[in-house]
Amino acid sequence: MSTKSRADRKVEPNTDHRTDAAQDSLRDPTHETGPQPAVDTPPPARSGRTVWVVAIVVLLAAGGAYVLHRRSQARTEGATAAAGTDGERGSARGGRGAAGGADRAIPVLVVPVVKRDVPITTEGLGSVVAYKTVNVRTQVDGRLDRVAFKEGQAVKRGDLLAQVDPRPFEIQLHTAQAALARDTAQLSGAELNLKRYEAVVAQRLIPQQQVDDQRALVDQLKGTIQSDEAQIENAKLQLVYARITSPIDGVTGIRLVDAGNLVHAADTTGIVVVTQLDPIAILFTLPQDELPRVAKSQAGGSPQVEALSQDGASVIGTGELALVDNQINQNTATIRLKAIFPNPSHSLWPNQFVKTRLRLGIKKGALVIPAAAVQRGPQGTFVYVVTEDGKAQVKQVQVDTIEGADALIAKGIDAADKVVTEGQNQLRPDARVTVRQPSTGGDGGGDSGAAHPGGGKRAGSKKQK
Numbered sequence: 245m246s247t248k249s250r251a252d253r254k255v256e257p258n259t260d261h262r263t264d265a266a267q268d269s270l271r272d273p274t275h276e277t278g279p280q281p282a283v284d285t286p287p288p289a290r291s292g293r294t295v296w297v298v299a300i301v302v303l304l305a306a307g308g309a310y311v312l313h314r315r316s317q318a319r320t321e322g323a324t325a326a327a328g329t330d331g332e333r334g335s336a337r338g339g340r341g342a343a344g345g346a347d348r349a350i351p352v353l354v355v356p357v358v359k360r361d362v363p364i365t366t367e368g369l370g371s372v373v374a375y376k377t378v379n380v381r382t383q384v385d386g387r388l389d390r391v392a393f394k395e396g397q398a399v400k401r402g403d404l405l406a407q408v409d410p411r412p413f414e415i416q417l418h419t420a421q422a423a424l425a426r427d428t429a430q431l432s433g434a435e436l437n438l439k440r441y442e443a444v445v446a447q448r449l450i451p452q453q454q455v456d457d458q459r460a461l462v463d464q465l466k467g468t469i470q471s472d473e474a475q476i477e478n479a480k481l482q483l484v485y486a487r488i489t490s491p492i493d494g495v496t497g498i499r500l501v502d503a504g505n506l507v508h509a510a511d512t513t514g515i516v517v518v519t520q521l522d523p524i525a526i527l528f529t530l531p532q533d534e535l536p537r538v539a540k541s542q543a544g545g546s547p548q549v550e551a552l553s554q555d556g557a558s559v560i561g562t563g564e565l566a567l568v569d570n571q572i573n574q575n576t577a578t579i580r581l582k583a584i585f586p587n588p589s590h591s592l593w594p595n596q597f598v599k600t601r602l603r604l605g606i607k608k609g610a611l612v613i614p615a616a617a618v619q620r621g622p623q624g625t626f627v628y629v630v631t632e633d634g635k636a637q638v639k640q641v642q643v644d645t646i647e648g649a650d651a652l653i654a655k656g657i658d659a660a661d662k663v664v665t666e667g668q669n670q671l672r673p674d675a676r677v678t679v680r681q682p683s684t685g686g687d688g689g690g691d692s693g694a695a696h697p698g699g700g701k702r703a704g705s706k707k708q709k
Contacts, residue, residue, distance in 0.1 A: 370528025
């Protein structure tokens with residue numbers, strides 16, 4: 245191509261000039277560009293490089309996964325082989341592994357079976373009520389002259405509590421007495437006239453009717469005198485009512501009215517409430533299912549009842565069962581009972597919440613073990629017994645009842661057995677055990693989740709059937 249052509253191309257506008265040059269170059273590879281600088285070769289396409297990088301990463305990941313899989317498979321095979329030969333390796337490694345654990349002596353706590361008499365009781369909830377409660381009110385109208393008691397004072401029957409103004413009732417008494425004197429004098433005169441008339445009528449000086457009228461007058465005056473005497477008694481009674489006294493032995497409460505107020509027999513508030521605290525009563529409830537045992541116990545006498553604190557830790561008082569209610573509460577399926585307690589120290593107080601323990605009888609010669617030793621499994625209740633050769637043995641037992649922390653066994657164990665009370669969760673039949681001493685402050689109870697060979701846990705029912 246000529247030099248003029250290249251010069252003309254340089255001064256042309258720069259539109260599409262690179263595109264035309266590139267096309268000329270593609271059409272004529274030997275085309276010379278003249279003095280223009282050489283064009284750099286473009287780098288390789290990035291898409292090809294990315295494909296290679298991704299392929300390398302995938303291969304590395306696959307290789308790593310394969311290596312990890314092989315290692316995990318090798319561990320699994322090694323563990324399986326070790327488990328298959330655990331019995332042989334246990335002796336070589338000093339008892340480690342599953343077979344070695346079977347030969348290990350398991351530490352447990354044991355308690356011998358005790359044969360003794362056990363009181364049979366049942367517990368309920370109740371509240372203390374006063375043996376007697378009296379709302380002291382006035383029986384006459386009048387002004388309250390004075391209050392003769394102190395709040396909270398212990399009073400005896402007949403002690404003065406308050407005094408209503410007695411003067412109106414004294415006037416009534418005097419009036420009735422005066423009427424009686426008048427009517428008595430009239431009766432005397434009428435009786436004398438009757439005697440005269442009876443003497444004269446025999447001589448027929450007066451008619452018989454006049455004698456009969458006089459006799460009727462005498463009887464009428466006698467009736468009037470009886471009425472006067474009744475009025476006197478009523479006036480005296482009003483004077484007695486004006487002097488308000490305690491009707492029972494007990495303790496006064498808060499004063500409800502002060503001296504100087506007018507009081508009326510129709511008032512409902514009263515003057516003070518007096519409660520009898522010694523003896524005192526407790527009303528408590530039991531499930532209706534306990535009624536047959538309670539009735540049987542009551543037939544032999546008055547069963548003993550203990551009043552316990554709310555936490556059941558201490559005995560507040562001891563009394564006797566006095567009453568079993570004649571109806572069962574259908575809403576709660578319970579029955580109410582009433583017990584009477586001597587209360588000289590006033591340790592029981594009205595409306596106090598307490599627990600009660602009713603003694604139904606005594607179980608003679610019962611086999612007693614701690615309730616923590618009794619476990620429950622698929623075949624029922626059982627205990628672990630330590631044999632003379634130091635191994636654990638399972639014995640199925642029948643629990644008669646559970647009294648507090650003790651379980652009474654009906655059958656299944658002997659008085660010479662020793663039962664396990666702690667450590668049952670590690671035991672299996674014929675497992676070797678070693679008896680350990682109880683730790684200081686330990687409760688000595690068994691494990692609540694102790695297992696049977698087929699799975700089980702401690703029995704917690706009150707009555708086993």
